[in-house]
Amino acid sequence: MGMSVTISAAGERDAEQILKLQYLCFQSEAELYGDYRIEPLVQTVEEFRSELARGCVLVARLGEEIVGSVRGAVVEEGTGRIGRLCVHPRLQGHGLGGRLLAAVEAALSAEFGVRRFHLVTGHRSEGNLRLYRRSGYAQVGTERDRQITLTAMVKEAGADSFATSA
Template sequence: MIRIARAEPCDAGEILTVQRAAYVTEAQLYGDPFIAPLIESLERLREVVASALVLKALDGTRIVGAVRGQMQDRTCLVGRLVVAPDRQGRGVGTALMTALEAEAPPEAEEFSLFTGHLSEGNLRLYRRLGYRETRRERVHEHLNLVHLRKKRPT
């Protein structure tokens, strides 16, 4: 049984381990071992956990996933949805996203996120959760970011 809870700064090391494991396949997909989630420092992640809404998915005491939400104006910027490779495809990502949307500050009128154009599993998940593509941004010759948004239900 997966339980979703707020992350604390002491969780940063375990979250970083899950994040790196989860993003290895993305790095391979795009041929870039230096993507931001793989080179993020432990200190930076601790700062994020202390200043943003960061949720963790727990299976017993093991962290098997995480997601971040940061407010910008009236938009909750969703980032770094990660699920341990051995738990992917079992609803952990959906549970984290649903919890983040529910726990976002009341002033959040919409949610915004992005993923890579080749990340079909991510795109399927976000579309299933009601996110709609708003634009594509070419950031490297091998990478286009797909930006998606979702209005908060009233």
């Protein structure tokens, strides 16, 4: 391709492109669970813009194209929640998800003083679970979202990540 992928803060002008990428990336999750009404597939532009205004949204760009995205927000004092990590299918498996995850952790720590990170992923989403475990997350329980069981995971800020070259 000849271009490198850069990670930066998202702006309001990125909203529609992020949602299109999110819709593309979460199709496989919907298929895995047999539920095409999962939140990432039904989120509106207005809901996303509200999220953008109150949290930390990062994008990965290849030239002008957004090829990855992740979100973070402070949910309680010292704890950040990370969600909607997605990487364009053609770029998956090259470490971009790990880079986005590390970038949102760093941003939440620097901007909001977050010392602990929390995220959830589907219990059947083996690729996601591998990434999060390699990145230092540990399972702490489960949550339910409609009929889907989600694996809840946490990581303390500064915890070692094993995904240095993933």
